[in-house]
Amino acid sequence: MNVLKQILKWGGGGLLVVILVFTIFVNLSHPKIFEAPYPDIHASTDSALIARGKYLAFGPAHCATCHVPMDKMEAVEDGLDMPLIGGWSLTIPPGTFNAPNLTPDPETGIGNYTDGELARALRYMVKKDGTLLPPFMAFQNLSDRDVQAIISFLRSQPAVKHEVPATSYSFIGKALVALGMLKPTGPSQPPPAHVPMDTSVAYGKYVARSVGNCHGCHTKLDLVTGKFIGEDFGGGFVMESDPHIPGLSFVTPNLTPHPTDGHIVNWDEETFVKRLKAGRIHKGSPMPWGANSKMTETELKAIYRYLQTLEPVAGKPERIVLREG
Numbered sequence: 001m002n003v004l005k006q007i008l009k010w011g012g013g014g015l016l017v018v019i020l021v022f023t024i025f026v027n028l029s030h031p032k033i034f035e036a037p038y039p040d041i042h043a044s045t046d047s048a049l050i051a052r053g054k055y056l057a058f059g060p061a062h063c064a065t066c067h068v069p070m071d072k073m074e075a076v077e078d079g080l081d082m083p084l085i086g087g088w089s090l091t092i093p094p095g096t097f098n099a100p101n102l103t104p105d106p107e108t109g110i111g112n113y114t115d116g117e118l119a120r121a122l123r124y125m126v127k128k129d130g131t132l133l134p135p136f137m138a139f140q141n142l143s144d145r146d147v148q149a150i151i152s153f154l155r156s157q158p159a160v161k162h163e164v165p166a167t168s169y170s171f172i173g174k175a176l177v178a179l180g181m182l183k184p185t186g187p188s189q190p191p192p193a194h195v196p197m198d199t200s201v202a203y204g205k206y207v208a209r210s211v212g213n214c215h216g217c218h219t220k221l222d223l224v225t226g227k228f229i230g231e232d233f234g235g236g237f238v239m240e241s242d243p244h245i246p247g248l249s250f251v252t253p254n255l256t257p258h259p260t261d262g263h264i265v266n267w268d269e270e271t272f273v274k275r276l277k278a279g280r281i282h283k284g285s286p287m288p289w290g291a292n293s294k295m296t297e298t299e300l301k302a303i304y305r306y307l308q309t310l311e312p313v314a315g316k317p318e319r320i321v322l323r324e325g
């Protein structure tokens with residue numbers, strides 16, 4: 001009996017020491033600074049380029065659905081044109097993440113950011129201050145030209161002073177970063193210089209993967225590590241109820257051409273284009289319907305054609321809208 005008590009005492013003590021050392025390690029390594037190159041991409045005042053940047057920001061790249069105050073999100077999706085003053089906030093296990101002001105105000109916005117710092121944030125997920133930009137913004141494979149267009153648009157906005165609270169990490173979040181489980185990633189291949197918009201599968205793939213992040217939601221994801229755990233475009237990613245969607249959870253449908261399980265196998269190109277153009281049906285759905293409905297018909301056709309080329313994945317998420325309880 002005594003021996004057992006001794007072992008428990010020392011074993012318990014050992015565990016305490018391990019926990020203590022780990023806690024100190026995690027707190028000391030926060031905030032972790034990462035290295036990444038500054039892309040040689042510069043803002044321009046060319047009006048066509050600024051227009052393309054604005055189209056991307058309010059349309060397929062949907063910067064505008066996060067970088068505006070939460071009470072303006074739906075109005076922006078419905079067409080309200082306003083500067084990207086920041087304000088969207090999301091609390092998940094790794095912390096509370098607040099989307100900052102992206103107008104050229106030097107104190108509360110990006111007025112003090114260089115073009116290289118903005119381009120690096122998009123392409124390498126490293127913030128101006130060297131810390132990680134968590135995986136909310138899957139723009140690492142954007143073309144040079146589209147990065148240039150977006151930066152040019154951001155710089156063309158009026159400067160608006162609007163303070164957004166800083167992002168804060170929970171212990172879990174700090175631990176994931178300290179252990180290297182949450183870290184910045186760069187482009188998966190050398191990014192293209194320019195991908196011209198047309199109805200080709202190649203452009204559809206570019207929009208679906210590198211701009212609109214369709215696969216990011218339509219593939220099962222582990223919300224703690226930010227890693228994909230399901231088949232590409234197989235759906236089934238459950239987005240629990242949060243302040244944006246009180247009382248409702250949403251599950252993404254399978255967008256692959258699986259003959260029985262694919263959600264859109266019976267949709268022809270026209271049906272697909274019409275559905276995307278029609279926008280939101282389910283109030284509170286996390287899909288950026290408003291932004292996606294602003295995509296051109298050419299772009300939507302390209303996405304449809306790309307989806308047809310995917311590997312069919314079995315599995316049919318039962319309902320895409322779940323009521324809590």
Ligand code: HEC
Nearest residue numbers: 061062063066097098099100121127128133134136137167
């Ligand atoms: C799903 C929501 C979401 C979308 C979409 C989004 N962002 Fe963000 N963005 C965030 C959040 C959240 C942060 C703050 C993260 C943090 O502080 O750790 C952020 C931070 C940033 C930063 C700050 C980097 C720094 O150095 O401080 C820039 C620049 C930025 N976003 C640009 C963009 C652009 C441009 C787009 C569209 C092409 C975009 N974002 C789309 C949520 C989003």
Ligand code: HEC
Nearest residue numbers: 212213214217250251252253282285286287288292303320
């Ligand atoms: C932020 C997450 C998110 C992103 C990004 C996203 N979706 Fe969705 N999508 C959802 C969710 C959740 C649903 C189910 C609820 C709904 O229909 O609104 C859905 C539903 C759909 C549907 C079925 C609609 C219906 O009426 O049956 C289609 C088609 C679709 N998405 C295509 C796309 C395409 C194409 C893209 C990229 C341009 C995309 N999604 C990007 C989350 C997302």
